[in-house]
Amino acid sequence: MRILIVSDAWYPQRNGVIRVLESLIEALEKRGHVLGMITPNRFTTIPCPSYSEIPLALFPYRGVKRQIQAFAPQALHIATEGPLGSAARRWCLNHKVPFTTAYHTKFPEYIHERTKLPLNWLYAGIRRFHKPAHTVMAPSPSVYRELTARNFPHVQPWAHGVNVEVFTPQPKDFLQLPRPIHMFVGRIAVEKNIPAFLDLELPGSKVVVGRGPQKNTLQKHYPHVHFFDTNNDTELVQLFSSADVFVFPSLTDTFGLVMLEAMACGVPVAAYPVTGPLDVMQLDGPGENAMGCLDFDLTLAIQKALGKSPAACRAYAMNFSWERVADQFLAFLAPIETRDALPAPLTAEEVEGS
Known part of the structure; x- marks a missing residue:
């Protein structure tokens, strides 16, 4: 099948959405599917405020139109709600072509955090975006329940996975810091609630790995914290493995793939009992299991997570296969029955003028 994915998030960015897409694409291509991508890399862009x-992407409709018609997909999936996703949605509606969407990110909460606009208004806009989709893929059971409660139609829970061949336990001595080493990995932005972790009085060392708009501010406010960045999985796995506990303070993630990556490296997790951690840890509320602890008292969660079995963490992560993720994704797609359902490709004059 020729599958076209439209995403406003792509390289050189590094985030959970991209990690999901790259792993999904790899799994689908191994099965013989042909994947196409529409990303900001082929458009004139401006920085996000x-x-x-x-x-x-600036004024992307004509470029999106050209790429869709050139690829002639048999299924079209919109991964993000940004300018490219909106352009692809508009094109599909104009030409009565079915499509699917995914709800990877809690944009209403993120925008509310920055602007204080009412959440109900923001959710109404996001709901309108997803309403025409054949299927809205929700990355966890909790998000599925939340979207259903907010009257999103056609929502289906969609599993996530981790590449356990890449994320494997490595020696602990990559970081020569006082132990225990408490680590956060992810986007360094206000919505990740990182100060809730950095403000804690903890023995040993605190480490933050990643990049984002809040990094410089946090480095100035927390000079005792060790900040790292990496562009490759080899070093990322070494950093993960060097930690004694992975601390995930976010209150707004839809899933939190980094928690699975940490566990695949044999590192237990401490987090709040909210959407994302509850799904990854498969707990109904505050509590602990062999892989870590969830508690509204993050210090207590960290204390209980420390010392959990690395082998148990690794064994648990092994259950999250990208093959299962790909199976569900294919089942959710809305096939475009024939190539005749698509408009003819653009003429040379149209291409040159776009």
């Missing part, structure tokens, strides 16, 4: 590392 308040988050300059995210490029936003």
Whole structure:
């Protein structure tokens, strides 16, 4: 099948959405499917306000139209709600072509955090975006329940996975810091609630790995914290493995793939009992299991997570296969029955003028 994915998030960015897409694409291509991508890399872009590392495509409709018609997909999936996702949605509606969407990110909460606009208004806009989709893929059971409660139609829970061949336990001595080493890995932005972790009185060392608009501010406010960045999985796995506990303070993630990556490296997790951690840890509320602890008292969660079995963490992560993720994704797609359902490709004059 020829599958076209439209995403406003792509390289050189590094985030959970991209990790999901790259792993999904790899799994689908192994099965013989042909994947195409529409990303900001082929458009004129401007930095996203308040988050300059995210490029936003400028006036992308004609370019999106050209790429869709050139690829002639048999299924079309819109991964993000940004300018490219909106252009692809508009094209599909104009030409009565079915499509699917995914709800990877809690944009209403993120925008509310920055602007204080009412959440109900913001959710109404996001609901309108997803309403025409054949299927809205929700990355966890909790998000599925939340979207259903907010009257999103056609929502289906969609599993996530981790590449356990890449994320494997490594020696602990990559970081020569006082132990225990408490680590956060992810986007360094206000919505990740990182100060809730950095403000804690903890023995040993605190480590933050990643990049984002809040990094410089946090480095100035927390000079005792060790900040790292990496562009490759080899070093990322070494950093993960060097930690004694992975601390995930976010209150707004839809899933939190980094928690699975940490566990695949044999590192237990401490987090709040909210959407994302509850799904990853498969707990109904505050509590602990062999892989870590969830508690509204994050210090207590960390204390209980320390010392959990690395082998148990690794064994648990092994259950999250990208093959299962790909199976569900294919089942959710809305096939475009024949190539005749698509408009003819653009003429040379149209291409040159776009």
